[in-house]
Amino acid sequence: MPLHLVTDHPAVWGPEPGAGPAVRAAWDALRTVMDPEIPVLSVVDLGMIRAVEVADGGRLRVAVSPTYSGCPATGIITLEVTRALNMAGFHDAEVTTAVFPPWTTDWISEEGRARLAESGIAPPPRGAGKRALVAPDETVACPHCGSTETELVSAFGSTACKALHRCRSCLEPFDSFKCI
Incomplete structure (x- = not known):
């Protein structure tokens, strides 16, 4: 089953209203993952987290958008996202890369801009x-x-x-x- 990406309003900084406790806990864990090149911003503040959902069978699935295709931090960010989810109890989380639509600076949160x-x-x-x-x-x-x-x-x-x-x-x- 494909991951449902948020494409109509791609700037997502948290769980949708009514999200279950697992999705809310995953978003909390993702807020702890800081960008290695801009450590004042989390991947959530950067708008890099495109989707968080619990798939059929209970497995957590997360889609991450790289800020640009050549970003040298993309690999470490994926590892840190996986590590944070693992520490939060999501030991078999599936972390995928979403490149469409491409990330834009418009997706940085207001809090992230202030930071x-x-x-x-x-x-x-x-x-x-x-x-x-x-x-x-x-x-x-x-x-x-x-x-x-x-x-x-x-x-x-x-x-x-x-x-x-x-x-x-x-x-x-x-x-x-x-x-x-």
């Missing part, structure tokens, strides 16, 4: 993923002082999914999460 800013990483604005191809030079606000007087220093920051900027107002360097 990015608090840690000095400029979060992508909502809807930016759709504009990224036609407006790649959008202004990025400084997460330290809020100024929009910023400049791109490098298209690649501390990881491939971030770009390096500098604020002309407070003179602080900062990463910005690239829009996908």
Whole structure:
């Protein structure tokens, strides 16, 4: 039986209303899995968890969307998801990869966006993923002082999914999460 992926509203950050205790417990376990490249965000906050369900026979099934096809952290994230589910008592959970529709920065939760800013990483604005191809030079606000007087220093920051900027107002360097 195929896993039911959430495709009509792909930004899912928790169990659907009325979900059973196993699904709720799985979501709680998944909230403990932090992205290895951005450890202030869980895979839930990133919107990487696409589906959590109990299949016929009682086996837990989880679908994870990689942030992009070449992300070097995808393998370790899958291992950490499996480990967290195992620690929560789901010893035979099936963890699959879902690539359609492709992940977008629009799926990052509001809490996740706030955590990015608090840690000095400029979060992508909502809807930016759709504009990224036609407006790649959008202004990025400084997460330290809020100024929009910023400049791109490098298209690649501390990881491939971030770009390096500098604020002309407070003179602080900062990463910005690239829009996908």
